[in-house]
Amino acid sequence: MKSGSFMFATGIENSHPTILLPNGTTKRVDEMEKTGHYRRWKEDFQLVKEMGIDYLRYGTPYYANHLGPGRYDWSFTDDTFNELKRLGIEPIVDLCHFGVPDWLGNFQNPEITRYFPEYAEAFARRYPWIRFYTPINEMYVTAHFSAQLGWWNERLQGDRYFVTALKNIVKANVLAMAAILTVRPDAIFIQSESSEYFHPVDPSAMELAEHLNERRFLSLDLNYGYNLSAWMYEYLMDNGMTRAEFHFFHEHNFKRYCVMGNDYYFTNEHLVHPDGRITGSGEIFGYYVITEQYYERYKLPVMHTETNIAEEAGSEQWLKKEWANMIRLREDGVPIIGFTWYSLIDQVDWDTFLREDNGHVVSLGLYDINRKIRVVGMAYQQLIKQWREILPTESICLQLI
Secondary structure (H helix, E strand, O other): OOOOOOEEEEEOOOOOOEEEOOOOOEEEOOHHHHOOHHHHHHHHHHHHHHHOOOEEEEOOOHHHHEEEOOEEOOHHHHHHHHHHHHHOOEEEEEEEOOOOOHHHOOOOOOOHHHHHHHHHHHHHHHOOOOOEEEEEOOHHHHHHHHHOOOOOOOOOOOHHHHHHHHHHHHHHHHHHHHHHHHHOOOOEEEOOEEOOEEEEOOHHHHHHHHHHHHHOOHHHHHHHOOOOOHHHHHHHHHOOOOHHHHHHHHHOOOHHHEEEEEEOOOOOEEEEOOOOOEEEOOOOOHHHHHHHHHHHHHOOOEEEEEOOOOHHHOHHHHHHHHHHHHHHHHHOOOOEEEEEEOOOEOEEOHHHOOOOOOOOEEOOOOEOOOOOEOHHHHHHHHHHHHHOOOOOOOOHHHHOO
16 A cells, blocks of 8 residues: 555446346356456556556456366456556455356355355465455345345345355455465455445334344454344344354454445435335435444444446536545544545446346446546546545554554
């Protein structure tokens, strides 16, 4: 990390879940392919430099890199990470983004807790100059979309499937941190986790909303060895977690190496109805209130690791609002060390949460799909210029170890 520097960042969207097509076949959704990054990665890295950004949330496709136990294909990874190093762009490495290799199947498979850490260590040994990692992106969302809503990967629905996916994902993440630390003892792990909130629409929905507002923390609770409420402990036990599995998370705690990266979108707040339905509420509390809740729970340095909104919905105004929330949090004592507009380039098919393969470009990037700067890109570029020397700087990351 550049000593004392605030971490202005963006990211290259690298989701790679599998989905079910209408004809009954499955398909791997690869956002790097859909956005043309495999062809235009050198150009994309130059755009990062053009923006004046020093930090990039970036990872190559795990499913294509990890060919089997102890077998890897580093060809594309060598090219891209060597270029990032040459350009002086600090990567925050995203090792697994919503999917696993075909040979591992899906997140119901406990073997990911063995083989993903193996991959993480191999990656760290190949690129020992890298310090910042997000081993598994949005652990809660990965489990929720794959095993509760049935949208991706295993496409299952139910609490037991959700708990199975979640315990495998978080254990794999924890063991990956341990493996990376054997190579890079001063590594810093920036979790990128969705910040959620559930609002009851009337008193009869309060009990379910309270349950969901506890459950939203589970991925980070397990990851940081947080003492759960009795209700959440019972929920895990009732849905297949064993006492030994639960104790693992308290016995393997790497919290002191972590930054609580949190993501906030217009879709992160929800309405809970008396019949159990959950619908979108739009922004009610906003980033300030929800981030404060997460910070009070974990007391870790914070990085705003993802936000965006489509240009036609007011992306420039959304950037200003998120930035103002972040500045207010810092002034109120929350140690926020970085901010991210996600992502650099427009995304494809996120209007259906990747459930459909329509090739529909969504205007979420700092640059459009043709690599032309968007209004929000110009606004972010100006924001970075204005705040780079003015924003109070902290070396929080350097104090973690």
